[in-house]
Amino acid sequence: GIQVEQSPPDLILQEGANSTLRCNFSDSVNNLQWFHQNPWGQLINLFYIPSGTKQNGRLSATTVATERYSLLYISSSQTTDSGVYFCAVVWAGTALIFGKGTTLSVSS
Amino acid sequence: GAGVSQSPRYKVAKRGQDVALRCDPISGHVSLFWYQQALGQGPEFLTYFQNEAQLDKSGLPSDRFFAERPEGSVSTLKIQRTQQEDSAVYLCASSLDGQTPQHFGDGTRLSIL
Numbered sequence: 476g477i478q479v480e481q482s483p484p485d486l487i488l489q490e491g492a493n494s495t496l497r498c499n500f501s502d503s504v505n506n507l508q509w510f511h512q513n514p515w516g517q518l519i520n521l522f523y524i525p526s527g528t529k530q531n532g533r534l535s536a537t538t539v540a541t542e543r544y545s546l547l548y549i550s551s552s553q554t555t556d557s558g559v560y561f562c563a564v565v566w567a568g569t570a571l572i573f574g575k576g577t578t579l580s581v582s583s
Numbered sequence: 584g585a586g587v588s589q590s591p592r593y594k595v596a597k598r599g600q601d602v603a604l605r606c607d608p609i610s611g612h613v614s615l616f617w618y619q620q621a622l623g624q625g626p627e628f629l630t631y632f633q634n635e636a637q638l639d640k641s642g643l644p645s646d647r648f649f650a651e652r653p654e655g656s657v658s659t660l661k662i663q664r665t666q667q668e669d670s671a672v673y674l675c676a677s678s679l680d681g682q683t684p685q686h687f688g689d690g691t692r693l694s695i696l
Contacts, residue, residue: 505682506682506684508684508685510687515689516672516689516690516692517687517689517690518626518674518687518690520684520686520687523683523684561625561626563625563626565682568631568639569614569616569631569638569639569681569682570616570628570631570639570642571616571618571626571628571676571685572628573625573626573627574625575624575625576625
């Protein structure tokens, strides 16, 4: 089956810093989503981005489907950005296949 | 409703008991998914419905797990004769169709004692 690898596994930042999270996948995909799971366990949609670039406030994402990777950029990080960031792809069928996540801790 | 609604939010059961978890998807969403998330892991697919039809149940870990969506809206995930390894967060997601973004509920945290 497809492999979805996220890096880094853990990231510690000071408030105001910028960061880049990466998602590599081993085969062509039909769909890619980025999620933020907050400390209360809620899984929040960030981007639906099978290809191209999107921006939403301090967050942006780029997927290069031909090279099988996606990047999530967080600028001017805030403590509320803390949590786990998941990349998930649809490969065969309709189910999302998740990576193991990047755990982000932002301190003030 | 505005989002995917799951109940109960927390469930504690003794080993061997049966449990039922409910999911109310976003109104008008044809596709409904169940995922299981173990502690420290990403969610893993359990089963998928398109309207009332269960099109994929390849992720259900055993025949103790059963899901239904009889009228194509609300879905119930049932676990019979629960075991400790069933302890996890159970997430429900819905999408307009199978190829559009999936939106998740807040999950049910199941603890088996």
